[in-house]
Amino acid sequence: xxxxxxxxxxxxxxxxxxxxxxxxxxxxxxxxxxxxxxxxxxxxxxxxxxxxxxxxxxxxxxxxxxxxxxxxxxxxxxxxxxxxxxxxxxxxxxx
Amino acid sequence: xxxxxxxxxxxxxxxxxxxxxxxxxxxxxxxxxxxxxxxxxxxxxxxxxxxxxxxxxxxxxxxxxxxxxxxxxxxxxxxxxxxxxxxxxxxxxxxxx
Amino acid sequence: xxxxxxxxxxxxxxxxxxxxxxxxxxxxxxxxxxxxxxxxxxxxxxxxxxxxxxxxxxxxxxxxxxxxxxxxxxxxxxxxxxxxxxxxxxxxxxxxxxxxxxxxxxxxxxxxxxxxxxxxxxxxxxxxxxxxxxxxxxxxxxxxxxxxxxxxxxxxxxxxxxxxxxxxxxxxxxxxxxxxxxxxxxxxxxxxxxxxxxxxxxxxxxxxxxxxxxxxxxxxxxxxxxxxxxxxxxxxxxxxxxxxxxxxxxxxxxxxxxxxxxxxxxxxxxxxxxxxxxxxxxxxxxxxxxxxxxxxxxxxxxxxxxxxxxxxxxxxxxxxxxxxxxxxxxxxxxxxxxxxxxxxxxxxxxxxxxxxxxxxxxxxxxxxxxxxxxxxxxxxxxxxxxxxxxxxxxxxxxxxxxxxxxxxxxxxxxxxxxxxxxxxxxxxxxxxxxxxxxxxxxxxxxxxxxxxxxxxxxxxxxxxxxxxxxxxxxxxxxx
Amino acid sequence: xxxxxxxxxxxxxxxxxxxxxxxxxxxxxxxxxxxxxxxxxxxxxxxxxxxxxxxxxxxxxxxxxxxxxxxxxxxxxxxxxxxxxxxxxxxxxxxxxxxxxxxxxxxxxxxxxxxxxxxxxxxxxxxxxxxxxxxxxxxxxxxxxxxxxxxxxxxxxxxxxxxxxxxxxxxxxxxxxxxxxxxxxxxxxxxxxxxxxxxxxxxxxxxxxxxxxxxxxxxxxxxxxxx
Numbered sequence: 001x002x003x004x005x006x007x008x009x010x011x012x013x014x015x016x017x018x019x020x021x022x023x024x025x026x027x028x029x030x031x032x033x034x035x036x037x038x039x040x041x042x043x044x045x046x047x048x049x050x051x052x053x054x055x056x057x058x059x060x061x062x063x064x065x066x067x068x069x070x071x072x073x074x075x076x077x078x079x080x081x082x083x084x085x086x087x088x089x090x091x092x093x094x095x
Numbered sequence: 096x097x098x099x100x101x102x103x104x105x106x107x108x109x110x111x112x113x114x115x116x117x118x119x120x121x122x123x124x125x126x127x128x129x130x131x132x133x134x135x136x137x138x139x140x141x142x143x144x145x146x147x148x149x150x151x152x153x154x155x156x157x158x159x160x161x162x163x164x165x166x167x168x169x170x171x172x173x174x175x176x177x178x179x180x181x182x183x184x185x186x187x188x189x190x191x192x
Numbered sequence: 193x194x195x196x197x198x199x200x201x202x203x204x205x206x207x208x209x210x211x212x213x214x215x216x217x218x219x220x221x222x223x224x225x226x227x228x229x230x231x232x233x234x235x236x237x238x239x240x241x242x243x244x245x246x247x248x249x250x251x252x253x254x255x256x257x258x259x260x261x262x263x264x265x266x267x268x269x270x271x272x273x274x275x276x277x278x279x280x281x282x283x284x285x286x287x288x289x290x291x292x293x294x295x296x297x298x299x300x301x302x303x304x305x306x307x308x309x310x311x312x313x314x315x316x317x318x319x320x321x322x323x324x325x326x327x328x329x330x331x332x333x334x335x336x337x338x339x340x341x342x343x344x345x346x347x348x349x350x351x352x353x354x355x356x357x358x359x360x361x362x363x364x365x366x367x368x369x370x371x372x373x374x375x376x377x378x379x380x381x382x383x384x385x386x387x388x389x390x391x392x393x394x395x396x397x398x399x400x401x402x403x404x405x406x407x408x409x410x411x412x413x414x415x416x417x418x419x420x421x422x423x424x425x426x427x428x429x430x431x432x433x434x435x436x437x438x439x440x441x442x443x444x445x446x447x448x449x450x451x452x453x454x455x456x457x458x459x460x461x462x463x464x465x466x467x468x469x470x471x472x473x474x475x476x477x478x479x480x481x482x483x484x485x486x487x488x489x490x491x492x493x494x495x496x497x498x499x500x501x502x503x504x505x506x507x508x509x510x511x512x513x514x515x516x517x518x519x520x521x522x523x524x525x526x527x528x529x530x531x532x533x534x535x536x537x538x539x540x541x542x543x544x545x546x547x548x549x550x551x552x553x554x555x556x557x558x559x560x561x562x563x564x565x566x567x568x569x570x571x572x573x574x575x576x577x578x579x580x581x582x583x584x585x586x587x588x589x590x591x592x593x594x595x596x597x598x599x600x601x602x603x604x605x606x607x608x609x610x611x612x613x614x615x616x617x618x619x620x621x622x623x624x625x626x627x628x629x630x631x632x633x634x635x636x637x638x639x640x641x642x643x644x645x646x647x648x649x650x651x652x653x654x655x656x657x658x659x660x661x662x663x664x665x666x667x668x669x670x671x
Numbered sequence: 672x673x674x675x676x677x678x679x680x681x682x683x684x685x686x687x688x689x690x691x692x693x694x695x696x697x698x699x700x701x702x703x704x705x706x707x708x709x710x711x712x713x714x715x716x717x718x719x720x721x722x723x724x725x726x727x728x729x730x731x732x733x734x735x736x737x738x739x740x741x742x743x744x745x746x747x748x749x750x751x752x753x754x755x756x757x758x759x760x761x762x763x764x765x766x767x768x769x770x771x772x773x774x775x776x777x778x779x780x781x782x783x784x785x786x787x788x789x790x791x792x793x794x795x796x797x798x799x800x801x802x803x804x805x806x807x808x809x810x811x812x813x814x815x816x817x818x819x820x821x822x823x824x825x826x827x828x829x830x831x832x833x834x835x836x837x838x839x840x841x842x843x844x845x846x847x848x849x850x851x852x853x854x855x856x857x858x859x860x861x862x863x864x865x866x867x868x869x870x871x872x873x874x875x876x877x878x879x880x881x882x883x884x885x886x887x888x889x890x891x892x893x894x895x896x897x898x
Contacts, residue, residue, distance in 0.1 A: 002099055005154070009103060013110045020114055020137055024121035029129050036133050043140055050107060050151045051158045053794035054725040055143075057786075058170050061802035066879050067136060067174050069809050073885070074129055074181045077188060104700050108370075112696060115363060116689045122356065124677040131352055138359050142366055149370045149700065152709065159709035160716075160724035162369065164733055165318055167725065167798055168740050169362065171875075172325045175747035176355055178882040179329055182751040183336060183348040185885055189755070190341045198735075198852035202839045205742055209836040212749065213828050250735045250842075252854035257711050259735045296753035303746045310739060322739040329743060333750025344754070363692075371699035373707030389702070392695035 012049065016042055029075035033068060040064025100153045107148035114141030128184045132177055139173045196239065197248040197261040197313055199232040200271070204306035208299045215295035219286050222298035226282040226305075233275035233309060237664070240268035245668040247315070255376040262315035262377075264668030266446075266521065269661060270439050271312045273525040274432050276649070277532045278305050280642035284536050285424040287638035288543075293422070296337050304330040304428065311436050317365045317375045317448075320440060321358060328354035328404070331433045335421040346416035353403055353413045357437075360400030364393040381448050390452040398441050398449075398461075405437035407461075407498055408468035411491045415475070418487035423539020426483060430490040431532035435524055438497050442520075445501065446669075455505050462502035466604040468495025473611030477618065482538045482548040485615060486531065489574060492608055493527045496586075499601055503589060506596050514670040518662050519588035521669075525661070526581030526654045530573035533646030537566035540639055550622055557623040562640040564623050569647030571616035573655075576609050581654030720860025721791040729796065730864045734853045738842065741834035741871060748831055748878045752887045772814040779807035787872050791861065797868040801875025808880025819880045824887065827877060834874030838867050 019042055023035040044060040047053075118138030122131055143166040150162040207225020211218045240246055246263040249255070263271065282301070289297050307326035314320045332351035336344045369375060371393075372383040384390050406414040414434070418426050445453065472492030479485035500520040507513040540563040541556050542548040557564040576582035586605060593601045634640050654661075673679070712728060719727035729737050783803035790796030812819035821827050841863060842853040849856055855863050 005099070006102065009106055013106055017110055017113055017117075020117050024117055024125075024130075024134060024137065029127070032130065032133055036136070039137070040140070043144070046107070046144075047147050050103070050147050051154070052147050052150065052163050052166075054723070054796065054799070055147060055163055055166050055170075057794055057799045058167055058802065059143075061799055061806065062174050062879075063136070063140070063170050066802060066805055066809065066883070067177050069806075070174075070178055070181050070883060071129060071132065073883070074184060077185065078127075078129060101700065105697065108696055108700060109693060112689060112692050115359075115692070116685045119356075119688075120681060120685055122352075123681050128348070135352070135355050135359065138356075142359060142363050145363075145366050145370070145696070149366075149707070150709075152706070157709075157713060157724065159707055160712050160728045161375075161708045161733075162366075163725045164728035164736075167729060168318075168322060168736055171740055171798060172322070172743050174879070175744050175882075176325070176329060176351070178879075179333060179747040179750045180348060180351055180355075182754055182882075182885055183332075183344050183351065186336075186339060186344050186754045187341065187348070190339075190344065193846060193851065195846055195852060198842065198846060202738075202843055202852075205738070205835050205839045206843075208742070208745070209832040209839075212745070212832045215828070248852065250852050250854075251732060252851050253715070253732050256708055257715060257732050259733055296749070299749050300746060300753065303742055303749070306742060307739075319733075319736055319739070322736050322743065326739055326743045326746060329750065330746040333746060333753060336750070337753050339754055367692075367695055367699055369707065370696065371702055371704055373704040387698070388691070389695045389699050392691050395691075 009049075012046055016046060029078045030072070033071040033075045036071065037064045037068035040068065097153065100151065103151055104148050107151070108145050111141045111144030111148060114138070114144060117141075128180065132180055136173060136177060139169060143169055195248050196232045196235045197246060197263060198250060200229065200236055200309040200313065201261075201306050203229045203232055204302040204309065208302035208306065211295075211298040211302065218295045218298040219289075222302065223282060223286055225302055226279055229305060229309070230275045230279045233271050236263050236313075237268040237272040240265060240667050241660075241664050256374045256379055259319050260315045260376060261313040263313055265665040266439075266443065266669040267312045268667070269521055269525060269664055269669075270435070271309065273528045274308050274312065274435075277431050277528055277646065278308070278428065280536070280646050281424045281428050281532065284427075284539075284639050284642040287636060288422065288424055288539065293337060297334070297422075297425075300330050300334045300337070301428070304334060304433070308432055308436055311440065315377050317368060317377060317380065319375075321362050321365060324358045324361060324404070324440075327433060327436060328358060331429055332417075334425045335417050335429060337425065338420075338422060340420065342416065343420040346413070346420050350413045350417040353410070357400040357403035360396050360403070364396030364400070367393045367396065377443075377447055381450065384448065384451055386452045390449065394444070394449045394452060394457070397444055401437045401441040401444075402461075402464075405434050405441060405494055406491060407464050407494060408471055408491065409464070411468060411472065411494075414491055415484055415487040418490065419481065419484040423483075423535055423542065426486070426539070427532040427535035430487065430535060431528040434490065434494060435528055438494065438524060445504075446517075453505060455502070458502040458505035461498045462601065465495040465498030465501070466601065468492060468498070469604055469608035470611075473608050473615065477611055477615040479615075480549060480551070482541060482550055482553070482619065483535065485550065485619065486534050486538060489534075489612070489615065490531060492612070493531070493574070496605065496608065497524055499604065500589065503592055503596065503598070503601065506598065507592060512592060512595070514665070515588055516592050517670065518665050519585040521665065522581045522654060522658055522661055523585035523589075526573050526585065526650050529646045529654065530570040530580075530582070530650035533566050533643045533650060534570035534574070536639070536643035536646065537563040537570065540636075540643065541567075550619055553619070553622040554625050555623075560635065560640075562634045562644055564620075566640070566643040566647040567623070568620060569644070569651045571620065573647070573650035575612045575616055579655035580651045581658055582650075584655060584658055720855060720864050723790060723792055723794070723796065726790050726796045726864070730867060731855065731860060734838070734867075735842075737871075738835065738838045738853075741838060741874065744875065744878045745832060745835055748882055751882055751885060755886050769814050772810050776807045776810055776820070779803050779810070783807070783872065783876065787868060790868065791865070797871040798875060800868075800872040802879065804872065804876025805879025805883070808876065809883045812880070812883055819884055821877060821880055821884075827881065830877040831874055831881060834867075834871040837870035841867060
């Protein structure tokens with residue numbers, strides 16, 4: 001039982017970190033946001049495992065859900081604006 | 096504290112630290128607002144993850160509610176800041192057009 | 193039972209609700225909330241003065257479970273300065289903002305005010321994080337209130353930098369809770385021991401605050417953010433908001449991390465402060481716009497405050513150290529009054545002339561005598577000429593640096609003072625370059641008197657009557 | 672292409688920071704912090720008026736934090752509003768989506784009420800409930816409702832400030848007529864917490880939905896408001 005839990009914890013952590021890594025390295029705004037939402041949902045799952053169901057609910061609804069919705073709207077605007085010329089380097093559309 | 100709990104605290108707390116570093120790296124090297132915001136939210140998630148990890152006291156022991164309350168506060172602060180920053184970004188787009 | 197500590201935080205919150213709900217009466221309601229808030233804050237300071245340290249256990253649970261508010265001499269001094277300046281800013285804003293911008297200004301301004309008071313009174317490390325975030329968000333929102341490209345871009349950067357700073361701070365708090373299991377400042381101070389945990393936590397927390405206090409080289413966000421905000425907001429940002437971050441750094445340094453301090457960290461802060469003094473003063477001298485000059489001058493003045501850390505670290509506890517600490521606080525308070533007065537007066541110049549280009553200020557002194565006089569008074573305090581509080585404070589710091597044999601800090605402060613004199617006289621010489629023509633001294637009392645009053649307090653009030661500050665700081669601030 | 676700052680210097684710096692952090696965290700977790708505040712907090716939960724420990728901390732032991740947190744939410748929304756009106760809404764949704772929304776929104780509102788009530792003794796509470804209300808607003812906005820189901824500006828202004836107001840007012844009244852700021856008298860804690868939470872749920876829901884619209888609600892035809 002304990003060994004199983006240990007392996008489960010390790011897998012969960014590795015998935016979480018992997019998801020975070022692909023989130024920060026993805027250039028396309030919309031894709032990055034969707035990965036971020038997935039990350040938030042997985043984080044909620046991890047917190048449920050750590051006996052923090054209140055936080056799991058809040059993270060899923062606010063951290064992933066509403067932050068994600070806000071960012072998706074922004075990403076849609078961002079890709080709408082640069083439909084025409086440069087789809088290129090990420091550093092170009094600086095704030 | 097049993098070894099099982101210590102292992103979980105170190106594993107999850109350690110991954111929280113990695114999340115903070117990953118977010119910090121992304122915040123420093125990426126210029127686009129959306130990527131900076133994702134980065135800072137990831138950093139926040141890392142800090143929250145550390146707090147959740149130290150609140151954990153075993154699979155059948157009630158966890159420490161104080162860090163949980165801090166994290167809940169932090170989540171709401173994070174979404175507020177994200178919303179405000181995105182509104183700033185939207186305004187910049189409008190002024191540019 | 194009336195407890196002034198929670199009142200000072202809650203009254204502006206209630207006021208913010210009132211002006212949010214009835215934006216048409218924003219100015220009247222806002223001023224009413226401002227007066228009530230000032231009254232409660234000053235009564236806190238007066239009570240600390242007469243009765244000693246004040247403490248309130250919110251929720252009645254007591255520490256470690258509950259949150260406490262605490263006012264000692266240090267908090268009371270900053271609280272009194274911040275609330276006086278904030279009242280002047282409020283009166284000025286009542287004349288400055290017209291209907292549409294007034295309804296946006298007032299609720300955010302009262303929220304910012306509440307965050308300031310909350311920060312000065314907080315005795316809980318996590319509660320401080322929440323006040324920092326409230327301060328950062330409301331400050332950035334206020335700075336961008338004009339909606340121009342420059343203002344929004346500058347304040348977006350400020351917001352992001354501020355978030356990074358508070359994240360670093362929160363990480364430090366998490367580490368403290370993990371290691372010591374408490375959040376109350378007093379309890380953490382009892383539990384803390386020298387070692388890597390305390391080290392890392394201190395670096396994270398003070399590092400985050402340095403970002404927010406715009407210490408060189410993290411100052412890059414400040415000049416555009418403060419120079420592009422409307423004048424009353426610039427005054428509050430430059431005089432109060434960065435000062436709050438400095439206050440908290442000083443508080444942590446003195447109260448929480450006292451057992452783990454070392455000279456290397458203090459020297460690093462001092463070196464950054466010295467660089468800020470030279471760089472900020474130089475850029476202020478080269479600035480083309482009056483408000484940009486004032487903003488760079490803030491970078492320099494924040495530098496002086498951080499030079500105090502190595503001096504404090506090198507001075508053994510006793511009368512000399514108490515005097516040094518009081519001098520630093522006096523410097524911070526004087527700068528608060530002077531910079532707010534400067535920005536408010538600069539706002540009048542900008543509004544009347546339609547621009548704030550220093551080279552084209554010709555005749556401003558004749559058109560706006562009161563504003564020019566306020567700039568002159570604030571200038572006296574920014575340079576550190578007698579009888580301003582800055583003069584006295586710098587004198588104590590210089591003396592202590594000489595006694596300690598740390599002459600290089602002395603050189604930096606001298607250079608900074610000369611540069612400050614140069615940039616202030618540059619403004620004044622431009623303002624006075626026309627034949628005098630008779631005008632009224634005061635044109636618009638509501639906006640010019642607050643600036644003038646702040647200048648007077650900075651130059652005469654805190655200079656000639658600095659003694660009470662020493663008495664106030666004896667309430668729990670001297671070690 | 673290797674950019675030295677991005678690919679070498681910053682990662683090296685972060686590695687150093689990470690090492691320091693990891694080391695300190697290891698020492699902190701394996702040190703003698705014991706059970707931190709957990710035993711004290713859990714022992715007092717029965718006196719807090721609610722049996723969910725997290726709600727106890729949030730709305731009783733550390734309720735002052737929560738008051739300031741409501742203020743943070745309000746500040747963010749006021750900042751968004753100061754930058755202008757929301758502008759163009761979303762395209763009206765296809766009828767399928769509209770039908771889904773018609774079913775979903777009441778469900779979300781119901782779950783929000785349930786979440787609020789259940790927060791006293793089970794996972795849930797004002798924040799989760801408020802978030803559900805907020806998502807109902809987001810759904811309506813996505814389906815093409817211009818104001819995301821929010822009321823007119825006058826009422827909306829009351830709604831978004833309600834969390835700050837009710838919590839601060841409760842605190843002050845308890846200070847003036849009771850034992851101290853936000854000190855709930857025995858026996859009333861449950862109802863005071865529920866009152867604050869109800870106000871907070873409405874405020875959080877309205878604030879999050881309004882923040883999603885990204886500007887002040889489009890002008891009501893009768894008021895003729897301009898940005």
